[in-house]
Amino acid sequence: MPKPRRKLPKGVQVRKNGTVLICYKNEFGKIMRENTGQSDVKAAELMLAQARTDVAMKKRFAALTFESVKFIDLFNDWWTNHGSRTLSKFQYRTPRVIARFEKKKAREITPDAVRDFLADLRTEGLAASSINQCRTILCSVFNYAIRFEKYDKNPVSVVPQEKEPPGRDRFPEPEEIVEMIRVCEEKGDLELKAFLILAPTTGMRKGEILARKWTDIDLDSKNPSINVRITKNREPKRIQLPDIAVDALRALPSYGHHEYVFPAKANPRFRGNFKKPHAWDLGKRFRRVAEAVGIKELRIHDLRHFTASTLTAEGVADNIISLLTGHKSRELRRYQHLREDLKRGTVDLIAKTLEDAQRNSKDRNGASSAHLLHTGSKTEKKRTGKGSK
Numbered sequence: 001m002p003k004p005r006r007k008l009p010k011g012v013q014v015r016k017n018g019t020v021l022i023c024y025k026n027e028f029g030k031i032m033r034e035n036t037g038q039s040d041v042k043a044a045e046l047m048l049a050q051a052r053t054d055v056a057m058k059k060r061f062a063a064l065t066f067e068s069v070k071f072i073d074l075f076n077d078w079w080t081n082h083g084s085r086t087l088s089k090f091q092y093r094t095p096r097v098i099a100r101f102e103k104k105k106a107r108e109i110t111p112d113a114v115r116d117f118l119a120d121l122r123t124e125g126l127a128a129s130s131i132n133q134c135r136t137i138l139c140s141v142f143n144y145a146i147r148f149e150k151y152d153k154n155p156v157s158v159v160p161q162e163k164e165p166p167g168r169d170r171f172p173e174p175e176e177i178v179e180m181i182r183v184c185e186e187k188g189d190l191e192l193k194a195f196l197i198l199a200p201t202t203g204m205r206k207g208e209i210l211a212r213k214w215t216d217i218d219l220d221s222k223n224p225s226i227n228v229r230i231t232k233n234r235e236p237k238r239i240q241l242p243d244i245a246v247d248a249l250r251a252l253p254s255y256g257h258h259e260y261v262f263p264a265k266a267n268p269r270f271r272g273n274f275k276k277p278h279a280w281d282l283g284k285r286f287r288r289v290a291e292a293v294g295i296k297e298l299r300i301h302d303l304r305h306f307t308a309s310t311l312t313a314e315g316v317a318d319n320i321i322s323l324l325t326g327h328k329s330r331e332l333r334r335y336q337h338l339r340e341d342l343k344r345g346t347v348d349l350i351a352k353t354l355e356d357a358q359r360n361s362k363d364r365n366g367a368s369s370a371h372l373l374h375t376g377s378k379t380e381k382k383r384t385g386k387g388s389k
Contacts (some may be wrong), residue, residue: 011048012041012247020044024051066152069106071141072098074151078144083137092169092280093133096121101138106151114159128162135161171297172200179293196247199300202226202239205308206300210279212261214254219246275316276323 008014009123013021018039026032034051036044075098084091100117101109114135121131138156145151177200179200184193198209210353215229224241241249249255256264328344 008041009048012044014039014041014252022048022051024055025046026055039377067105067107069151070106071106071109074106074145075102075141077148077150078141082144083140093130093137097134097137106142106145107231109138109155111155111158114156118159118162122162128164131162132164172295172302176293176295176298177303178304180289180295183289183292187289188283189289190248190251190253191279192282192289194245194252195262195282195286196303197245197248198226199303200306200310201242201245204228204239204302205304206281210282212278213259214261217241217249217261219249368383 011023012031013023015021015032015035020036020039020041020043021033022036022044023031023033032051034047036047038044075094079094083094117138118135119133121134126134135156139154142151142154142156146154181193181196184190184196195209198204199206202209204226212226212228216229218225218227219241224246225238226237226241227238229236249261252261254261262279264278264280284301290296
């Protein structure tokens with residue numbers, strides 16, 4: 001006799017092809033039928049129980065509506081209401097994120113998809129910090145959507161950041177900067193020339209320089225200056241400009257002709273519902289000029305290192321340096337420890353103090369005490385046991 005068929009639980013149906021459906025009422029009383037994609041009735045029962053629980057907690061319908069959400073819609077909402085208002089310069093990295101995910105549904109962006117994206121950026125040769133910036137954009141988009149109940153989970157949160165190398169010790173020499181300025185003059189690149197003068201003489205960050213409008217700059221008073229209303233540390237600052245910076249700014253093509261000091265040029269990489277009013281990067285031009293004069297491993301941000309390390313080496317007080325550059329006291333310590341000529345100058349200063357004390361002692365006692373610095377005092381010999389029979 002054929003084995004009697006097992007009676008299926010209420011809400012569970014088996015299709016002709018063997019796959020199992022579950023049936024339940026949603027939050028609005030409408031009967032929903034979902035294909036579980038499998039033939040295991042026990043598993044379908046568990047899925048049905050979970051669906052009914054989600055309906056009771058008013059979670060099921062929302063979760064299903066998220067299935068059709070497009071990533072680009074989440075991104076545009078995030079950019080309009082959050083991303084464009086930050087100081088993190090997201091706009092420079094967003095083209096890569098958009099190019100990869102703009103045509104995908106949010107549900108298609110899984111942790112594996114995020115890992116693959118970061119791996120491809122690594123293959124392209126992007127630095128760890130740049131890869132992490134792209135990851136930050138993705139993570140922020142999903143977190144913002146969750147906060148305002150436009151999505152339910154963040155697939156980026158479980159993907160770890162790239163490990164970034166420790167802080168750099170590269171400090172450009174004055175001769176290197178002068179040579180790069182000379183090449184800019186030969187090539188007629190007045191913008192990069194002005195940048196190469198402004199960055200090391202003012203200690204300003206790249207973003208602070210490139211985002212400036214002419215209304216932020218006073219070139220006509222007896223004390224020319226540049227005003228930064230919002231800095232990375234959220235503290236405004238006004239920086240005086242040396243004569244060479246004033247001359248370089250007056251020579252710019254934008255002087256008297258544009259709102260921004262460094263206006264943006266057309267760039268097909270930037271897409272979306274935002275505009276780029278001013279330049280965001282001079283990296284390629286900077287590297288080309290550095291290569292032309294044989295300078296290796298130099299980055300734009302190293303020009304800021306030059307400012308702090310030079311002032312520190314000249315003995316300028318930390319509080320004065322921090323007013324200029326915006327560094328915190330703890331950040332300035334790295335310049336005191338990393339600059340080799342500064343370290344040598346420090347030990348030379350200590351040695352000079354001892355030598356001065358030695359000369360003073362000789363003047364007072366009429367006899368040289370040099371042997372105390374080289375052979376040790378009698379007390380020291382007695383303590384160590386040296387010189388005893």
